Amino acid sequence: MPNFPSLWKPIRIGSTEAGNRVALAPMTRISATEEGLATERMASYYAAYARGGFGLLITEGIYPDTAYSQGYLFQPGIATGEQADSWTKVVDGVHSAGAVIFAQLMHAGAQSQGNRFRDSTIGPSAVAPKGMQLGFYRGEGPFPVPSEITPGQMEDVRKGFAMAALRAKEAGFDGIEIHGANGYLIDQFLTDYLNRRTDSYGGSPENRVRFAAEVCEAVRAAVGPEMTVGIRISQAKVSDNDHKWSGGAEEARIIFSTLGSTGIDFIHTTEYRAAAPAFGDSGESLAALARRHSGLPVIANGNLDAPEAAARLLEQGTADVVALGKAALANRNWPSRVRANLALDELDGSIFTPLADVKDWELEMPA
Numbered sequence: 001m002p003n004f005p006s007l008w009k010p011i012r013i014g015s016t017e018a019g020n021r022v023a024l025a026p027m028t029r030i031s032a033t034e035e036g037l038a039t040e041r042m043a044s045y046y047a048a049y050a051r052g053g054f055g056l057l058i059t060e061g062i063y064p065d066t067a068y069s070q071g072y073l074f075q076p077g078i079a080t081g082e083q084a085d086s087w088t089k090v091v092d093g094v095h096s097a098g099a100v101i102f103a104q105l106m107h108a109g110a111q112s113q114g115n116r117f118r119d120s121t122i123g124p125s126a127v128a129p130k131g132m133q134l135g136f137y138r139g140e141g142p143f144p145v146p147s148e149i150t151p152g153q154m155e156d157v158r159k160g161f162a163m164a165a166l167r168a169k170e171a172g173f174d175g176i177e178i179h180g181a182n183g184y185l186i187d188q189f190l191t192d193y194l195n196r197r198t199d200s201y202g203g204s205p206e207n208r209v210r211f212a213a214e215v216c217e218a219v220r221a222a223v224g225p226e227m228t229v230g231i232r233i234s235q236a237k238v239s240d241n242d243h244k245w246s247g248g249a250e251e252a253r254i255i256f257s258t259l260g261s262t263g264i265d266f267i268h269t270t271e272y273r274a275a276a277p278a279f280g281d282s283g284e285s286l287a288a289l290a291r292r293h294s295g296l297p298v299i300a301n302g303n304l305d306a307p308e309a310a311a312r313l314l315e316q317g318t319a320d321v322v323a324l325g326k327a328a329l330a331n332r333n334w335p336s337r338v339r340a341n342l343a344l345d346e347l348d349g350s351i352f353t354p355l356a357d358v359k360d361w362e363l364e365m366p367a
């Protein structure tokens with residue numbers, strides 16, 4: 001009997017069969033070519049996690065279009081046929097090692113700090129994100145004030161996600177994760193202080209979640225019923241770690257029930273601590289609220305480094321899959337180690353210096 005049996009039970013999400021319930025969380029590593037092509041280095045990097053026992057891998061945020069979506073220089077894209085082709089070696093390597101892989105599609109919006117196609121940004125309203133750009137992704141200083149996105153540009157974004165999802169399907173990805181979290185464009189629409197709109201996309205939570213729901217529907221329509229589609233949702237942002245939804249549990253009900261009726265297959269929640277109450281000192285976690293109100297399987301992320309914590313979340317029925325970020329960077333074979341009752345390593349902070357790109361030692365066969 002392996003340790004923590006709840007982690008190793010196979011699961012079906014949408015049309016995807018994953019061999020276990022431990023996922024690699026999406027992590028931007030700015031290790032593509034300047035033109036946004038996935039490299040052999042990236043293929044080795046992702047294959048290491050598959051060999052290390054992760055049942056499901058979620059890629060770093062990939063930009064979907066050649067307009068305003070790119071967030072970081074050397075970020076990979078899936079906005080052109082050439083970029084899509086470059087992903088096939090990543091996908092094939094992961095499949096050969098026995099795991100499945102979802103492409104995370106990300107439109108950076110006002111949180112973009114490096115885009116070779118545009119030198120300005122767009123957001124729901126002309127309000128700059130809080131905080132400073134990330135130095136380890138080549139950013140510097142405050143975020144610029146974006147232009148208010150026009151109705152035509154909103155249509156371009158929806159189409160951009162849909163076309164990119166189709167390219168990802170053709171490249172062999174098992175599923176799509178729409179990045180609706182962490183302060184990027186879709187989350188900017190959800191966020192009361194960044195979205196000052198007075199039309200049907202601003203104001204009430206029903207209005208602020210409308211754009212996210214439309215992107216989910218557009219992606220589903222593009223890829224058809226047989227490909228797995230989900231969305232990642234958070235309260236916190238890269239540019240504002242402490243943000244909470246002002247409408248509390250009722251706002252969560254509206255957001256998750258709306259997303260749950262768009263025809264997608266899963267919700268991925270991320271919080272600083274996945275198991276902590278979403279609002280105040282008591283009450284349900286964001287993962288539990290997502291599961292209850294959407295009726296969909298939930299992937300939960302945030303400080304689940306200890307296998308006890310990860311297993312507990314599954315056993316309590318709070319989530320269906322756990323996703324690991326920093327613990328995975330420290331242990332590319334976290335699942336194999338935990339199954340074999342081996343000790344886990346702490347994360348070596350030098351991985352983020354001077355840039356958060358893939359380091360040579362990450363390409364080696366995990367010990």
Ligand SMILES: Cc1cc2nc3c(=O)[nH]c(=O)nc-3n(C[C@H](O)[C@H](O)[C@H](O)COP(=O)(O)O)c2cc1C
Nearest residue numbers: 025026027028060061270301302303324325326356
């Ligand atoms: C280097 C790095 C890059 C990240 N890039 C992304 C990303 O591209 N997309 C995303 O949704 N989250 C991204 N995240 C957030 C992680 O997916 C995860 O939510 C966060 O690390 C918290 O989970 P943890 O406690 O397991 O590390 C990133 C995190 C790190 C450390």
